[in-house]
Amino acid sequence: MRLERRAHVPLYLVIVAPVVAVTVALILAAGLIAAAGVNPLTAYAEMVQGAFGSRLSMTETLTRATPLILTGLAAAIAFRARLWNIGGEGQFFMGALVTAWVGHSLGLPPVPGIAVLLVIGMAAGAVLLAGPAYLRLRFGVDEVVTTLLLNFIVILFVGLMVEGPLRDPMAFGWPSSVPVDSDFRLPDLIARTRLHIGFLIAIAAAGGVWLILARTVFGTETRAVGLSPSAASFAGISLPKNLMAVALFSGGMAGLAGSMEVLGVTAVVTTTMSPGFGYAGIVVAMLAALHPAGVVAAAVFVATVFVGADAMSRATGVPSFIADVIVALCLLTMLVALLFTTYRVQR
Amino acid sequence: MSPVLELDGITKRFGALTANDQVSLTLGQGEILALLGENGAGKTTLMNILFGHYAADAGTVRVFGQELPSGRPRAAIDAGVGMVHQHFTLAGNLTVLDNIMLGSESLLRTTSSRKSARKKLLQIAERFGLPVSPDAKVSRLSVGERQRVEILKALYRDARILILDEPTAVLARPEAQRLFETLKEMTKEGLSLIFISHKLHEVMAASDRVSVLRGGRLVAERKTADTSAEELAELMVGRKVERPVRKDHKIGAPVLVAKSVRVEAEGEVKLDDLSFTVAAGEILGIVGVSGNGQASLGALLSGLAIPTAGTLTLEGQDVRRLGPRGVIRAGVGRIPEDRHSEGVVGELAVWENAVLERLRTPAFSTRGFVRQAASKAYAAGLIDQFDIRGAAPDTRTRLLAGGNMQKLILGRCLSISPKLLLANQPTRGLDEGAIAAVHSALLAARGAGAAIVLISEELEEAVALSDRIQAMVKGRLSHPIPASAADPQRLGLMMAGVWTEGEHAT
Numbered sequence: 001m002r003l004e005r006r007a008h009v010p011l012y013l014v015i016v017a018p019v020v021a022v023t024v025a026l027i028l029a030a031g032l033i034a035a036a037g038v039n040p041l042t043a044y045a046e047m048v049q050g051a052f053g054s055r056l057s058m059t060e061t062l063t064r065a066t067p068l069i070l071t072g073l074a075a076a077i078a079f080r081a082r083l084w085n086i087g088g089e090g091q092f093f094m095g096a097l098v099t100a101w102v103g104h105s106l107g108l109p110p111v112p113g114i115a116v117l118l119v120i121g122m123a124a125g126a127v128l129l130a131g132p133a134y135l136r137l138r139f140g141v142d143e144v145v146t147t148l149l150l151n152f153i154v155i156l157f158v159g160l161m162v163e164g165p166l167r168d169p170m171a172f173g174w175p176s177s178v179p180v181d182s183d184f185r186l187p188d189l190i191a192r193t194r195l196h197i198g199f200l201i202a203i204a205a206a207g208g209v210w211l212i213l214a215r216t217v218f219g220t221e222t223r224a225v226g227l228s229p230s231a232a233s234f235a236g237i238s239l240p241k242n243l244m245a246v247a248l249f250s251g252g253m254a255g256l257a258g259s260m261e262v263l264g265v266t267a268v269v270t271t272t273m274s275p276g277f278g279y280a281g282i283v284v285a286m287l288a289a290l291h292p293a294g295v296v297a298a299a300v301f302v303a304t305v306f307v308g309a310d311a312m313s314r315a316t317g318v319p320s321f322i323a324d325v326i327v328a329l330c331l332l333t334m335l336v337a338l339l340f341t342t343y344r345v346q347r
Numbered sequence: 348m349s350p351v352l353e354l355d356g357i358t359k360r361f362g363a364l365t366a367n368d369q370v371s372l373t374l375g376q377g378e379i380l381a382l383l384g385e386n387g388a389g390k391t392t393l394m395n396i397l398f399g400h401y402a403a404d405a406g407t408v409r410v411f412g413q414e415l416p417s418g419r420p421r422a423a424i425d426a427g428v429g430m431v432h433q434h435f436t437l438a439g440n441l442t443v444l445d446n447i448m449l450g451s452e453s454l455l456r457t458t459s460s461r462k463s464a465r466k467k468l469l470q471i472a473e474r475f476g477l478p479v480s481p482d483a484k485v486s487r488l489s490v491g492e493r494q495r496v497e498i499l500k501a502l503y504r505d506a507r508i509l510i511l512d513e514p515t516a517v518l519a520r521p522e523a524q525r526l527f528e529t530l531k532e533m534t535k536e537g538l539s540l541i542f543i544s545h546k547l548h549e550v551m552a553a554s555d556r557v558s559v560l561r562g563g564r565l566v567a568e569r570k571t572a573d574t575s576a577e578e579l580a581e582l583m584v585g586r587k588v589e590r591p592v593r594k595d596h597k598i599g600a601p602v603l604v605a606k607s608v609r610v611e612a613e614g615e616v617k618l619d620d621l622s623f624t625v626a627a628g629e630i631l632g633i634v635g636v637s638g639n640g641q642a643s644l645g646a647l648l649s650g651l652a653i654p655t656a657g658t659l660t661l662e663g664q665d666v667r668r669l670g671p672r673g674v675i676r677a678g679v680g681r682i683p684e685d686r687h688s689e690g691v692v693g694e695l696a697v698w699e700n701a702v703l704e705r706l707r708t709p710a711f712s713t714r715g716f717v718r719q720a721a722s723k724a725y726a727a728g729l730i731d732q733f734d735i736r737g738a739a740p741d742t743r744t745r746l747l748a749g750g751n752m753q754k755l756i757l758g759r760c761l762s763i764s765p766k767l768l769l770a771n772q773p774t775r776g777l778d779e780g781a782i783a784a785v786h787s788a789l790l791a792a793r794g795a796g797a798a799i800v801l802i803s804e805e806l807e808e809a810v811a812l813s814d815r816i817q818a819m820v821k822g823r824l825s826h827p828i829p830a831s832a833a834d835p836q837r838l839g840l841m842m843a844g845v846w847t848e849g850e851h852a853t
Contacts, residue, residue, distance in 0.1 A: 236672030
């Protein structure tokens with residue numbers, strides 16, 4: 001048995017691959033659910049019910065999907081250019097921290113205030129990734145290591161801030177930052193739910209990323225750099241400039257995710273505000289085969305797993321950690337599925 | 348001669364493409380069989396089937412009378428078939444001995460029998476006349492030496508039939524000649540050989556028998572003594588192909604002037620005291636044995652390398668520090684040495700590659716957005732004008748055959764009527780038809796007044812196309828001689844570095 005490169009990857013395979021990957025991941029996770037003494041079919045039914053069963057649960061799923069779309073885009077942009085940004089989690093927290101900090105006492109009217117806060121959230125994420133990108137360009141330091149380790153540094157820094165300078169004295173001892181000014185909260189998309197207009201901003205961002213990658217000079221150059229750095233460089237594309245631009249763009253998206261989560265959902269920054277949005281963004285990007293439209297679909301799926309698992313856990317007693325297991329399994333099965341979309345098995 | 352190897356009715360299809368169609372071959376004991384054919388004729392597929400890398404759709408392979416199970420490389424190795432690939436499969440950070448032992452020992456054994464392996468290796472090296480030092484690191488060996496290690500690796504596994512895929516593709520001519528002498532010696536030791544090639548002169552020089560493949564079919568078998576290069580060329584291509592001939596014409600003013608240029612990279616002097624001039628309507632041929640600085644000269648003229656000393660002017664303008672984009676803007680067309688790694692991005696569409704170099708010009712983008720319609724129309728024009736077959740603007744570029752990919756790169760360079768054209772090994776790996784097309788395109792550019800620097804390891808090509816020739820040796824250039832004065836002996840001396848410094852002038 002050997003693998004042969006496909007001359008052409010048909011569109012149906014691009015769509016079928018993630019579906020098959022997810023199915024296989026769910027079958028594998030079913031084993032664990034069964035081991036916890038619960039019928040997997042019941043558990044998955046509870047999960048779907050929990051994620052889509054009511055108006056409230058549906059909006060909750062989309063609320064969860066919002067940051068995942070953005071961290072998914074962050075990973076997709078970076079991976080396209082072969083910048084291995086594993087630091088989405090850190091960039092998310094950096095965006096959240098700066099937004100909460102500045103948003104607590106920003107003397108601006110609501111609309112410009114929100115715009116400013118979103119932009120500085122993006123900037124915070126972008127700056128955080130610029131460092132590793134610079135180290136790679138200047139000294140060849142592997143960005144997988146630097147971005148991954150920065151996540152822990154940033155989260156610990158957030159912990160330091162919410163225990164110290166940014167601590168909210170009204171939070172009854174919970175480590176939480178002071179809240180942003182209520183003027184700057186993102187308006188609800190649907191009244192009396194947590195779904196905020198950030199969801200639309202995330203969808204628009206996916207559209208924007210698609211437009212930029214497919215239609216602009218920068219996007220075309222980025223794809224060329226990612227596919228063949230030597231040919232791109234021969235054609236006169238500056239690899240360092242392109243990589244730095246990609247880093248700022250990618251970090252900006254993850255920072256925006258954090259910023260919107262604060263303005264739209266939590267109002268404060270805490271070290272527990274993310275169930276791993278940054279890491280899950282990597283799975284989202286891979287399930288989407290790095291395509292912006294796929295990112296939206298994959299983000300909704302991963303949000304379904306997160307939200308549904310909580311409900312399932314309440315109903316059946318299976319620990320909600322199963323959500324993390326399913327998401328991680330999806331990454332592994334998707335990597336295998338991608339192998340089969342690029343290559344054909346030849347006997 | 349009893350046949351040691353028989354292929355019978357081998358057929359292999361890849362989707363709609365029939366790569367091998369009812370191909371039958373025999374190889375006699377102690378024989379050298381040349382498998383001749385253009386790129387894409389099915390030579391490599393056939394050998395991959397023999398070696399078990401692919402399973403044939405029909406047909407059988409017999410080695411020493413035993414039928415091989417299909418699709419199992421191990422079976423071929425065990426039966427005594429060894430393969431030397433065009434691209435070597437050696438680990439550079441290991442020694443020669445390590446590389447040779449690699450894969451020949453069971454993973455489960457806890458002791459490694461280096462001592463007996465070394466003994467066996469030295470015996471084989473002695474017997475077949477392939478001297479090596481077992482403890483040398485492979486990364487420090489020359490290309491010719493690495494190939495020797497590859498051959499030894501096969502012999503170490505007791506190969507009695509050796510298949511060499513394009514063995515001279517990476518060798519300079521003296522190394523190639525030495526290889527063929529060695530191969531002849533090896534047949535006296537009872538080995539039987541198949542070598543795959545599309546170069547007529549080496550087939551004529553080194554084989555006993557020739558099988559010609561075209562379009563997946565075996566079209567002819569000849570005893571080498573009974574045929575001629577002309578006949579083989581026609582059999583291989585399927586029609587008469589004539590390369591275009593350079594006609595004398597008036598040469599214009601100097602375009603590119605290099606004076607005492609020096610290039611250093613990675614702490615080494617790559618090019619030293621380089622002086623040359625190319626005039627409008629002139630082709631300057633740079634000949635030399637591979638690895639003598641041609642890649643650095645290519646990088647210099649492409650804008651990828653910046654000289655540390657000397658001057659480089661294009662129509663009087665300093666072009667030392669322009670970088671690739673600036674060089675393109677200054678009117679330089681560039682055909683890179685390796686079209687796959689530098690010339691095109693294989694996964695992008697043909698139209699994207701057509702405009703990639705000039706994406707930021709108003710012709711192909713406005714306000715940061717790519718002008719897709721204009722770009723595709725431009726690509727369609729190139730496809731039409733340069734006869735790029737099998738391509739539409741939206742085709743993935745990697746699906747193009749080598750010759751068509753090269754025509755795309757050529758077209759992209761020539762469509763801007765370059766002042767200077769760099770052609771670095773422009774016909775490497777191309778078949779006869781494509782070579783003729785590239786040559787006529789270069790001569791047409793010369794006729795249109797471009798100054799052309801042709802870097803080539805093919806002497807026939809350099810002599811046929813160039814107005815003047817300089818040889819490159821260890822990063823330095825000989826004095827130029829007119830092509831009319833370039834006989835093989837003189838060029839050979841120049842390429843060996845024999846020239847008098849007094850003549851060293853531009």
